[in-house]
Amino acid sequence: MSAIYFPFKSYFAPLHCxxxxxxxxxxxxxxxxxxxxxxxxxxxTNVKEISQxxxxxxxxxxxxxxxxxxxxxxxxxxxxxGGFYIDESSKNLKLIEIVTAIDGDGLFTACGLGLxxxxxKNPCPLHESFKSVRTDIKxxxxxxxxxxLANKLEDKLFTSR
Amino acid sequence: MSAIYFPFKSYFAPLHCxxxxxxxxxxxxxxxxxxxxxxxxxxxTNVKEISQxxxxxxxxxxxxxxxxxxxxxxxxxxxxxGGFYIDESSKNLKLIEIVTAIDGDGLFTACGLGLxxxxxKNPCPLHESFKSVRTDIKxxxxxxxxxxLANKLEDKLFTSR
DNA sequence: TACAAAAAAGATATTTTTGTCTGCTATTTA
DNA sequence: TAAATAGCAGACAAAAATATCTTTTTTGTA
Numbered sequence: 001m002s003a004i005y006f007p008f009k010s011y012f013a014p015l016h017c018x019x020x021x022x023x024x025x026x027x028x029x030x031x032x033x034x035x036x037x038x039x040x041x042x043x044x045t046n047v048k049e050i051s052q053x054x055x056x057x058x059x060x061x062x063x064x065x066x067x068x069x070x071x072x073x074x075x076x077x078x079x080x081x082g083g084f085y086i087d088e089s090s091k092n093l094k095l096i097e098i099v100t101a102i103d104g105d106g107l108f109t110a111c112g113l114g115l116x117x118x119x120x121k122n123p124c125p126l127h128e129s130f131k132s133v134r135t136d137i138k139x140x141x142x143x144x145x146x147x148x149l150a151n152k153l154e155d156k157l158f159t160s161r
Numbered sequence: 162m163s164a165i166y167f168p169f170k171s172y173f174a175p176l177h178c179x180x181x182x183x184x185x186x187x188x189x190x191x192x193x194x195x196x197x198x199x200x201x202x203x204x205x206t207n208v209k210e211i212s213q214x215x216x217x218x219x220x221x222x223x224x225x226x227x228x229x230x231x232x233x234x235x236x237x238x239x240x241x242x243g244g245f246y247i248d249e250s251s252k253n254l255k256l257i258e259i260v261t262a263i264d265g266d267g268l269f270t271a272c273g274l275g276l277x278x279x280x281x282k283n284p285c286p287l288h289e290s291f292k293s294v295r296t297d298i299k300x301x302x303x304x305x306x307x308x309x310l311a312n313k314l315e316d317k318l319f320t321s322r
Numbered sequence: 323t324a325c326a327a328a329a330a331a332g333a334t335a336t337t338t339t340t341g342t343c344t345g346c347t348a349t350t351t352a
Numbered sequence: 353t354a355a356a357t358a359g360c361a362g363a364c365a366a367a368a369a370t371a372t373c374t375t376t377t378t379t380g381t382a
Contacts, residue, residue, distance in 0.1 A: 018186070018264035019271040020291075022179050023340065026275040033286070046358065060341050066360065079349030080357040103179035110180040114187040125194070125313035129301050130181075136294050144290050152286035184370065207328065220372050227330065240379025241327040 020137075025102040028064050030054040032098055035074060035084050037150040044083035064102065071101050086146075095149070096141035108138040181298075186263040189225050191215040193259055196235060196245050198311040205244035225263065232262050247307075256310070257302035269299040 019026070031050050038045045047065065051058035065084055068074045073093060076084045086093060099107070111118035112126035120127075180187070192211045199206045208226065212219035226245055230237045234254060237245050247254060260268070272279035273287035281288075 018183050019267040019275070020181075020273065023275075025179070029287075030274055048358090057341060059343070062359075063341090063361095069359085076359060077349075078347080078357080078359050080351065082349070082358050084359090106180040112181065113191055114180070114184075125310040126190075126305070129305050133294070133297050133301055136297055140290050140294055144287070149286040209328090218371055221370065223329075224331095224371090230329085237329060238379080239327085239329045239377075240381095242380070243328050243378090245329090 021099060021103050021107065024060075024064050025099055027054065027056045027061050028068060028098050028102050029095070030056060031061055031065060031084075032068070032074065032086075032093070032146050033150050033153060036086055036093070036146045037154060039086040040147070040150070044077060044081065044085045046083035050084065068098065068101055073097055073101055091147065093146045094142055095144040095146065096138065098146070099141055108134040108141075182260060182264050182268065185221075185225050186260055188215065188217045188222050189229060189259050189263050190256070191217060192222055192226060192245075193229070193235065193247075193254070193307050194311050194314060197247050197254070197307045198315060200247040201308070201311070205238065205242065205246045207244035211245065229259065229262055234258050234262055252308065254307045255303055256305040256307060257299065259307070260302055269295040269302075 031054050034050055034053050035045050047058055047062045050056070050065070051061055054061065065074065065076070069076045069084070073090060074084050075087050075090070076082070111124055112130045113124045115124050118124040118127055192215050195211055195214050196206050206214075208219055208223045211217070211226070212222055215222065226235065226237070229235045230245070234251060235245050236248050236251070237243070272285055273291045274285045276285050279285040279288055
């Protein structure tokens with residue numbers, strides 16, 4: 001069984017750009033994909049492995065994983081042979097749960113002009129234009145399962161060799 | 162003629178959330194809408210007015226406006242009676258130009274997992290899911306004109322009184 | 323020409339995000 | 353029950369984003 005390895009650090013986008021979500025969230029997604037894949041083989045993954053395979057700083061991702069663990073999106077066990085895993089109850093984990101846990105729901109609820117009072121009843125000029133886009137993002141995140149992403153990545157690794 | 166006033170600072174979203182773009186960009190959009198409206202009445206708008214009307218910190222927005230001005234998306238004139246304005250050549254200014262100038266194109270190009278090597282030929286597992294969403298955002302930003310936003314806001318102000 | 327208004331430029335300060343380090347606690351195994 | 357493993361918690365450090373301040377340059381006007 002081959003472990004999933006994301007490219008090394010130098011392969012990650014530097015650039016001046018404002019991406020769709022935060023580094024913490026990006027790291028979380030990568031990590032959870034790895035955990036999910038190992039979990040489907042009944043394996044627990046410790047922070048060191050996650051850090052290496054996801055190409056993510058170890059102490060930092062540890063923090064992020066704690067956040068997910070507290071919200072019971074992923075599970076953990078201490079002691080030798082311990083690590084993070086995804087149990088039956090989280091088998092159907094969706095991308096939106098990870099994103100919301102780490103970045104909040106700003107991406108699909110916040111006003112395009114940053115107005116707190118912007119709403120259906122009292123829309124800002126950007127409101128309607130943004131509405132469908134936001135809805136689409138949310139739908140996409142809601143329907144994408146972590147499990148499915150892990151499978152896709154694994155397929156890709158096998159077919160590209 | 163009534164000036165456009167965005168709500169005061171306390172009305173802006175605080176919250177823990179990762180919105181679609183940066184504060185700088187948000188401020189830029191608000192400011193440009195105000196400049197556009199005044200420009201259609203052949204008025205120049207100085208930083209102080211922009212700051213007050215957009216509910217944005219004055220020295221900060223000054224910096225942001227300099228960036229836009231250097232890229233010739235908006236125009237400026239120094240001296241008494243000077244300020245920022247939008248001339249004929251920028252009359253058809255689109256939202257995407259502002260967003261790109263301030264936040265770069267990460268929002269509609271960056272990989273969902275932060276992989277630099279992610280592309281059509283070598284897609285990450287999130288690539289396809291994100292593709293249509295990204296395209297939609299880009300299209301929306303491309304078709305939305307600043308001028309039109311200014312008009313919408315003005316209409317709203319008049320009809321809501 | 324002198325003065326005042328206003329943007330441009332650059333330096334500095336604050337806050338948030340990202341990243342690191344250290345020690346503690348819980349769990350498994352021998 | 354001791355030792356090793358591994359997550360947990362909190363403090364700390366660095367970098368980036370956000371915000372402010374000061375000086376300079378340009379321009380219009382008295």
